[in-house]
Amino acid sequence: MSEPLNVFFLCSVQHKEIRKAGESEIRVMTKSCTVDLVTKTDERVEKIIIGSLKEEFGEGTHCFIGEESVAKGEACVLTDKPTWIIDPVDGTTNFVHGFPFVAVSIGFAVNKELEFGVVYSCLEDKMYKAQKGKGAFCNDEPIQVSDVQDIKKSIIISEHGVDRSPEKVTKIFSTMQKILCIPVHGLRGSGTAATNMCLVACGAVEAFFEIGIHCWDIAAGAVIVKEAGGLLLDVNGGPFDLMSRRMVSANSDTIAQRIIKEIEIFPVVRDDALVQKK
Known part of the structure; x- marks a missing residue:
């Protein structure tokens, strides 16, 4: 698959949804317990992402594992089919409290192997991306792990x-x-x-x-x-x-x-x- 520039764009534009929700009243629900939170923003962003990907690649051609979809009862099974793995708002508790680390995370797997990933840290305005065999980047600048061994x-x-x-x-x-x-x-x-x-x-x-x-x-x-x-x-x-x-x-x-x-x-x-x- 060629570099998924449309996914990078899709990931980055979601910060507008998150910022808009952060400036207005946040409706909060719980999922598994009182500290496992979900907001209307999580649900809305996931719906936008999945809808856009289906429009781009065609209905029924790809599978989806989304945090909010799974919470509502969808299967969480990774098969050999092309599969998008989505967290629409990673750091929902941060988001609710105004703690400034919130991210949109989109991974893509084929034959159960991860092929590329995009993480957009919305409030920092940092776009991390990587494709298998092509290196990793933050805002288009190459990144690498620390060389500390001690x-x-x-x-x-x-x-x-x-x-x-x-x-x-x-x-x-x-x-x-x-x-x-x-x-x-x-x-x-x-x-x-x-x-x-x-x-x-x-x-x-x-x-x-x-x-x-x-x-x-x-x-x-x-x-x-x-x-x-x-x-x-x-x-x-x-x-x-x-x-x-x-x-x-x-x-x-x-x-x-x-x-x-x-x-x-x-x-x-x-x-x-x-x-x-x-």
Whole structure:
């Protein structure tokens, strides 16, 4: 497939929808729990993106996995067919609170292999993009991961997710404590997985890890990290699995493996095993 310039344009114009909603009253609902938020903006932006892609490529020719569509009961299954994986507003909680990291994330896969990804950090006005074998870019400038190999000179980024069960929260913060005490230069979290992965790709941080993320959070970012020279692994050190909801992305295997030593793993339901209530 040729470079999807129409997708880059589509991704960037959505910031107008997000900015407009941010300046007016925001209608907020919850999905899985009181801290898993969705707004009318999420739903509207996803509808615009999917509608535009269907118009561009033809009805029925491509498949779609969208965060809000899955929340409403659509299947979350990655097949060999050309598939768009979409998070219309990554960082909805940030958006609701006015915290300035909100992104549109669009990934594309064929034969279950990710081919390209676009992440538009709306409020920063930064367009990250990558296509398999063609490098990674931010606002058309090439980007690459950090060359730091000493974990003690690194910044690591992670999130605490939306599950507030005491057992999982304990494991999450125990992992963060152990990594902080290696010691590393710092731990950070932007509140959006797509942005976190782009921070790895452009060398601002050395690694991002999380258990509990979804495929739409990281599909685009996965391509961008790899094309910037980074790597992706499972939190147990095995191969990266887009649907597993667990991932380490890093500038190098050295940094990734050191982090993996400290991660306290807890179970999550795979994206392709989720059964949503209609």
